[in-house]
Amino acid sequence: MALALIVVAHVGGRARASEQADSGWELLRSRAYLPADFDQEVFDALWTTWPEPLRSRAERASPEERRRMAMERYGLDPDPDDPSRALQYVRGATGSWTMSCLACHQGQVAGKVIPGLPNSNYALETLTEEVRLVKVKQRKPFGHMDMGSLLLPLGTTNGTTNAVIFGVALMRHRDADLNIIQRPPRFDLVHHDMDAPAWWHYRRRAGLYADGFAPKGHRMLMQFLLVKENGPEKFAEWEDEFRRIQGWIEALEPPRWPWAVDAALAEQGRGVFENHCASCHGTYGPGGSYPERMVALDEIDTDRVRFDSLTQKERSDLNESWFGHRGRDVERLKNREPPTGYVAPPLDGIWATAPYLHNGSVPTLWHVLHPEERPTAWQRTRSGYDQARVGLEITAAAAPPARLPSAERRSWFDTSKPGKSAAGHDFPAALDDAEKAAVLEYLKTL
Numbered sequence: 309m310a311l312a313l314i315v316v317a318h319v320g321g322r323a324r325a326s327e328q329a330d331s332g333w334e335l336l337r338s339r340a341y342l343p344a345d346f347d348q349e350v351f352d353a354l355w356t357t358w359p360e361p362l363r364s365r366a367e368r369a370s371p372e373e374r375r376r377m378a379m380e381r382y383g384l385d386p387d388p389d390d391p392s393r394a395l396q397y398v399r400g401a402t403g404s405w406t407m408s409c410l411a412c413h414q415g416q417v418a419g420k421v422i423p424g425l426p427n428s429n430y431a432l433e434t435l436t437e438e439v440r441l442v443k444v445k446q447r448k449p450f451g452h453m454d455m456g457s458l459l460l461p462l463g464t465t466n467g468t469t470n471a472v473i474f475g476v477a478l479m480r481h482r483d484a485d486l487n488i489i490q491r492p493p494r495f496d497l498v499h500h501d502m503d504a505p506a507w508w509h510y511r512r513r514a515g516l517y518a519d520g521f522a523p524k525g526h527r528m529l530m531q532f533l534l535v536k537e538n539g540p541e542k543f544a545e546w547e548d549e550f551r552r553i554q555g556w557i558e559a560l561e562p563p564r565w566p567w568a569v570d571a572a573l574a575e576q577g578r579g580v581f582e583n584h585c586a587s588c589h590g591t592y593g594p595g596g597s598y599p600e601r602m603v604a605l606d607e608i609d610t611d612r613v614r615f616d617s618l619t620q621k622e623r624s625d626l627n628e629s630w631f632g633h634r635g636r637d638v639e640r641l642k643n644r645e646p647p648t649g650y651v652a653p654p655l656d657g658i659w660a661t662a663p664y665l666h667n668g669s670v671p672t673l674w675h676v677l678h679p680e681e682r683p684t685a686w687q688r689t690r691s692g693y694d695q696a697r698v699g700l701e702i703t704a705a706a707a708p709p710a711r712l713p714s715a716e717r718r719s720w721f722d723t724s725k726p727g728k729s730a731a732g733h734d735f736p737a738a739l740d741d742a743e744k745a746a747v748l749e750y751l752k753t754l
Contacts, residue, residue, distance in 0.1 A: 332556030335549050340398045340406040341533050345453050348403035350442045354378050357438040383429030383466060385421050412469055412504045417660045418693035424507030424560040425660055428467035434715040436462060452535050461499050465721045468501035468668050476622055478534035484629045486540040498617040500727030503668030506661045508560040512598045512654045518614055518666040520651035521623045523637035526554040531631050562657025565752040567695055577750025580743045588652035592754050604649040610732030611667055620646045655754050662699035669723050669730035672699025673751055677736040677744045687720045698748060
């Protein structure tokens with residue numbers, strides 16, 4: 309299905325995005341804040357590393373079709389203004405491709421690209437492995453991603469990344485003012501995959517991340533720029549640009565469910581939701597509110613590897629650094645230090661943001677509401693959408709097929725692996741089947 313960019317208009321009395329906020333979107337698409345990952349010549353040769361019969365199909369295809377095949381393989385979306393470019397990478401005048409924030413935070417649902425939607429197809433580990441193979445053939449030097457991935461896993465399932473540990477590893481080599489400190493790398497990090505959040509939730513929250521420990525702000529959005537090429541002066545130079553990027557993020561509206569809704573059933577679901585779910589996830593519509601409630605681990609009982617992967621010192625070091633305005637931004641989060649669990653997210657546009665839970669282990673909202681039916685292993689289609697269960701179109705299995713090549717193995721989500729459990733959030737057990745069906749219909753309307 310051809311991808312089409314949905315331009316999100318502001319409704320309900322909210323002003324349209326300012327010109328400054330709109331420029332934030334353009335900065336994300338056109339400004340390279342990191343060293344280039346590869347060039348056009350490398351990208352156009354990636355097909356030579358693919359397994360059969362995909363490689364032979366690519367060999368017979370036109371260059372344009374091969375580029376489309378490559379974007380699909382790696383979870384990239386064509387820029388609507390130039391389909392030869394990927395929205396997730398900035399392409400320079402000399403053909404360089406540089407990862408942007410949109411790599412993880414710009415995706416599609418049901419074949420449509422929606423600004424601020426997480427990229428649940430991104431195959432970062434596979435892309436990096438195959439880029440490295442092509443660079444060897446072309447005798448080109450490795451970049452920071454090629455080298456970094458030899459020390460840190462980038463993601464064991466397409467659509468999730470080891471993002472939290474990226475931040476820990478990068479901050480290890482900086483002081484509070486972001487000056488570079490020479491230290492040996494750590495080899496005791498607890499690696500785990502995370503599902504990126506929807507960016508339109510940003511304005512509703514005071515704290516960032518699953519455990520809400522970091523104050524939101526334009527500086528916190530910059531922490532993944534901590535490569536050795538970017539010293540403190542670069543962060544100061546780019547600060548105003550990230551104010552504009554933050555303005556664009558805060559102006560985003562959640563997408564509306566594009567199909568029919570049973571209005572009467574949804575209204576029944578509203579009552580059930582407000583009685584059973586709103587104390588954590590908030591209320592919606594006129595006068596709605598979001599409590600940003602932290603739910604203790606022994607209450608939520610979801611996978612705790614993400615929570616345990618950070619020490620309180622690592623949390624505090626980030627907040628007391630330049631990114632947290634040296635601690636000034638943390639005052640409003642004092643009641644969460646240290647965090648005791650995970651923050652229940654807002655649910656605006658929840659229909660579009662599958663998979664669910666902080667680690668992306670649950671493929672549909674129906675499975676969220678039916679914990680006993682969550683698949684042990686599942687594989688999604690690229691853009692198929694399950695309207696009945698509200699979420700990803702999947703194939704479920706007791707386990708991924710054996711002896712798969714690494715790229716194909718990453719197309720499966722295996723909940724038996726560390727950090728990937730789909731257990732917990734058993735609160736829907738209090739509802740009967742009719743109430744669950746009503747809540748599911750209501751969630752489509754948020």
